Amino acid sequence: MLPQWIIEKKRDGQTLTEEEIRFFIDAYAKEKLPDYQMAAMAMAIFIRGMNPKEIAILTDAMMRSGDLINTSSIKKPKVDKHSTGGIGDKVSLILAPLVAACGLAVPMISGRGLGITGGTLDKLESIPGYRTNLSDAELIRVIKKIGCSIIGQTKQLAPADKKLYALRDVTGTVASIPLITASIMCKKLAEGLDGLLLDVKCGKGAFMRTQKDARALALTMVRVGNAMGKRMAAVITDMNQTLGNTAGNVLEVVESIETLQNRGPKDLTELTLVSAEEMLILGRITKSRATARAMAEKALADGSAFRIFRKMVELQGGDVRTIDDPSRLAQAKFKVPMPAPASGFVSLADAESVGKACVVLGAGRTRTDEAVDPAVGISHILHIGDAVTKGAPLLVIHANDKKRLAAAQELLKGAFKIAKSKPKTPKLILERINGETIGK
Numbered sequence: 001m002l003p004q005w006i007i008e009k010k011r012d013g014q015t016l017t018e019e020e021i022r023f024f025i026d027a028y029a030k031e032k033l034p035d036y037q038m039a040a041m042a043m044a045i046f047i048r049g050m051n052p053k054e055i056a057i058l059t060d061a062m063m064r065s066g067d068l069i070n071t072s073s074i075k076k077p078k079v080d081k082h083s084t085g086g087i088g089d090k091v092s093l094i095l096a097p098l099v100a101a102c103g104l105a106v107p108m109i110s111g112r113g114l115g116i117t118g119g120t121l122d123k124l125e126s127i128p129g130y131r132t133n134l135s136d137a138e139l140i141r142v143i144k145k146i147g148c149s150i151i152g153q154t155k156q157l158a159p160a161d162k163k164l165y166a167l168r169d170v171t172g173t174v175a176s177i178p179l180i181t182a183s184i185m186c187k188k189l190a191e192g193l194d195g196l197l198l199d200v201k202c203g204k205g206a207f208m209r210t211q212k213d214a215r216a217l218a219l220t221m222v223r224v225g226n227a228m229g230k231r232m233a234a235v236i237t238d239m240n241q242t243l244g245n246t247a248g249n250v251l252e253v254v255e256s257i258e259t260l261q262n263r264g265p266k267d268l269t270e271l272t273l274v275s276a277e278e279m280l281i282l283g284r285i286t287k288s289r290a291t292a293r294a295m296a297e298k299a300l301a302d303g304s305a306f307r308i309f310r311k312m313v314e315l316q317g318g319d320v321r322t323i324d325d326p327s328r329l330a331q332a333k334f335k336v337p338m339p340a341p342a343s344g345f346v347s348l349a350d351a352e353s354v355g356k357a358c359v360v361l362g363a364g365r366t367r368t369d370e371a372v373d374p375a376v377g378i379s380h381i382l383h384i385g386d387a388v389t390k391g392a393p394l395l396v397i398h399a400n401d402k403k404r405l406a407a408a409q410e411l412l413k414g415a416f417k418i419a420k421s422k423p424k425t426p427k428l429i430l431e432r433i434n435g436e437t438i439g440k
């Protein structure tokens, strides 16, 4: 079997066999197949697509290119959540301890921010001392104690994906449903899960711009997960405006703490509770959505979710004094409000501009090796439908550098619009894809 024969087969729109897919990925992971052949294959897949069986084999082959985490000694149901990423999306920080408080085990391996979307690891690392590089044994010890742990991807986890993702980034092959599916799922399924919830974002602040594309990606991932023996569900959620009122690492940690203390913003709390419902059903803690909702609401109200978050920070080396008193976290030098140009109601609150402004402030990165500034970002962000009076803040910019502040102000100029009459509040949860909706 020669690699070029397999490339030609996919180029001509044929279905690849299991042997061919495994041969290709194995050779690539072991450095026996050059980048140019993998790039040609990625482009052939991009143009010709793959059927669900091919995608499941590709996912499995990429997952097995590295180590799998052996979580079999954890007896609780293991369920995780993956979000395709957005602006102000800090749900993981709240959700993992919340569902742990309800009886699930969550071995959550998260990523860093890239481009305009933030990353869970950058947020957690803004807590002084918090370690994201736990060994597998440490990860399992933390989960056995408190039910969840949030860490970063190790070098041994799905190395074929690491190489292929970098290659796709420079060969115009990122936006391919089979390749995105395999890339996301191979890392998540290496966690040894029973179930996985996907939050597929769509809109201007997400890489899936339309609900139709988001649905296609969600359905493919759900089917592949099911084919690999996992219980799966997905939510499709709006990412045209920022989730919650903040974007930026420390600012998002503070908002997560507030939400864990049951005093967070409505949209963020609602998405976290809906996600918890789906995860508790996936983990078979309950069959009833109403019971799942009540359990999750109780874990926020009685402080148990917050206590688990605090303990997770402590067990992973973080300074818990910053959790008890978030004013001890890094603060930016300049806090500058952006005034509303008129009185009325917010009719546009563009997440993409907020994300770009965060990157220029230094909260995000444009290259994987860049450092982020934990303190900077944007807070007090208004949402579509909020009433505002002329001169009152639409948001507050947190900056450490005057030039960056000016660049962020420039980017945010056209991002908010004010209308005289109240516009309809856009829906946050657009669709749910689960056993009830797809009949599984």
Ligand code: URA
Binding pocket: 165, 174, 179, 180, 181, 183, 184
């Ligand atoms: N996230 C990933 O991990 N991979 C993709 O291909 C896209 C988003």
